[in-house]
Amino acid sequence: MSVLNPGLAKEIQSYGTVDFSACYSCGNCTAICELSDENGFFPRNLIRYGMLGLKDKLLSSKEIWLCYGCGECSETCPREAEPGDYVAALRRYAIAHHEPTGLTKLMFRKPFAFVAITLVLALFLFFLLMTLKPDHEVARWIFDLLPFDAVHDLGLYIFIFLGIITALGLFKMLRGIRKHDTGKVKDRPAGVAKIWRATVKTVNEIITMNRYKECDRQDDAYWAPKPWFIKPWFVHWMIMMGFLGLLLATILDFIFKDPATDIWLPSRILGTVTGLMMMYGASLAIYYRLTKPTHFYTRSSLADWFFLVFIWLAGFTGFWLEAAVTFDADTVTNQVVFIIHTVISMELVLLLIFSKFAHAIYRPVALFLHYLQGPDPQA
Ligand code: SF4
Ligand code: SF4
Structure with a gap:
């Protein structure tokens, strides 16, 4: 049974949407939404749940992850x-709810905390980067405070921590969906063929x-x-x-220790092509948020700007460094650009599970369950 939460509507609004109590269930949103073909009353039903304070129903909805926010x-x-803003706010609400440290909740709801956490993390990453130059006085100061091994292993511990946070978030999401779906879907386990079909459809989507x-x-x-x-x-x-291509290129570079000066290596080509793709997308997205061509772009949160500006800067500084490396220009300016590029790129990766970008983790799982529980093709 769902637990009623009378303050839920106000809480959802604090994640970036307007007062939705004006909704009178006309169903226009459901009629126009491409997702509602399969899901009957989406997104109107979610607005009703929000008004009634049915928190569990909202958090167990797969549809909030399937919506692309068109x-x-x-x-x-x-x-x-x-309703579009409402579903986007629900996604942020769910991301904050599933993330167990409470950091996401703070960052989504308090712009000051968002800026402070981003700056503190940038400072931390800057100091960590300086340890790559052990002779630098900043590095010597750090090694006076912390043993070399501790600094060296810090990155590993951070990624283990993020892995645990992500696993807990996914567990909470799946538990909610499972609770909601019990009795609604056939209880017999899905066969291998159905799992395979759901996987193919998910990857395709x-x-x-x-x-x-x-x-x-x-x-x-x-x-x-x-x-x-x-x-x-x-x-x-x-x-x-x-973004995914650049991540892959970075991992390949790291594994194969590619010499940075050869621009024809597969990982460099992949990095260049996907870097251009990311910058093209980010530039247009920033342009749309500035010029507001449709109603959807009339409201942009700090998190929206942070994400777009950071990926644009990561791309721009990446190309700057590519040129610097190609022409072997080891100047102070290029070293500063290297620090900016690395700090921004690391922030994007480290803050992923604490940001709206976490939908990239939850959406594939929701899609898979959606296809898994869909009708059999022969039915
Ligand atoms: S949110 Fe949807 S159901 Fe509610 S008034 Fe708007 S279009 Fe109608
Ligand atoms: S924003 Fe989401 S809910 Fe609204 S029409 Fe687009 S997919 Fe549907």
């Missing part, structure tokens, strides 16, 4: 209840983002007549694939 529903709402594409195809959408390469789904796809 904003079509908000455009059609006659009551300005902003992650790679193609077809659902987002459908949103932009709607006849009455602002984006429908626009060329595909400036549409929001493509912008989102470029950012996502660019």
Whole structure:
């Protein structure tokens, strides 16, 4: 049975949406939303749950992760209840709820805490980076305070900590969905064939983002007549694939210890191509948030700006360094750019599970469960 929480509506609003109590359940948002074909009453049902204080029902919803935030529903709402913003706020609410340290809650709700945590982490990473130059006086000062082995192993401990946080978050999410779905879905375990089909569909959706594409195809959408390469789904796809490609290129560089001076190595080519993709996506996304071409872009949170500006800067400084390395220009300016690039890139990775970007972890799991519990093809 769901537990009632009378303060839930106000709490959700603090994650970045308007007062949605004006909603009178007309169903326009459900009619326009591509996801509602399969899910009946989405997103209208979630607004009802929020009004009624049904916290468990909201947190166990898979649909909040399936929504790409196209904003079509908000455009059609006659009551300005902003259902698109509401679902985005629910995602942030769920990310904060699943993350066990409470840091995410603080960062989403208190801009001051967000800025302070980002700056403190940047300072910490700066000191950590300086230990790469053991002869530098900052490094000597650090090694006076901490033994070399402790500093050396710190990175490993941080990633173990993040791994535990991520696993706990996923566990909480799955437990909520399981509780909600008990009795609703067939209890017999899924067969291998169904698991395989769900996996293929999930991977296909992650790679193609077809659902987002459908949103932009709607006849009455602002984006429908626009060329595909400036549409929001493509912008989102470029950012996502660019970011993942850069992560992969960095890992390959690390594993194979590629010499940084050879620009024709596969990892360098991958890094260059995906870096360009990420910058293209981030530049357009920033442009849309500045020019507000549709209603969806009228409200941008600090977290939205942080993410976009940081990935743009990570890309820009990355290309700067690529040029510096290619021309073997070891100047003080380039060393400063190296520090900025590394600090920003590390912040993006380390803050992933504490930011709205954590949906990249929860969404594939929700998609998989969604496909797993879908109807059998032969049914
Ligand atoms: S959120 Fe708006 S469009 Fe959706 S049911 Fe409520 S009033 Fe209608
Ligand atoms: S933002 Fe788009 S996908 Fe999300 S609920 Fe609204 S119409 Fe559906």
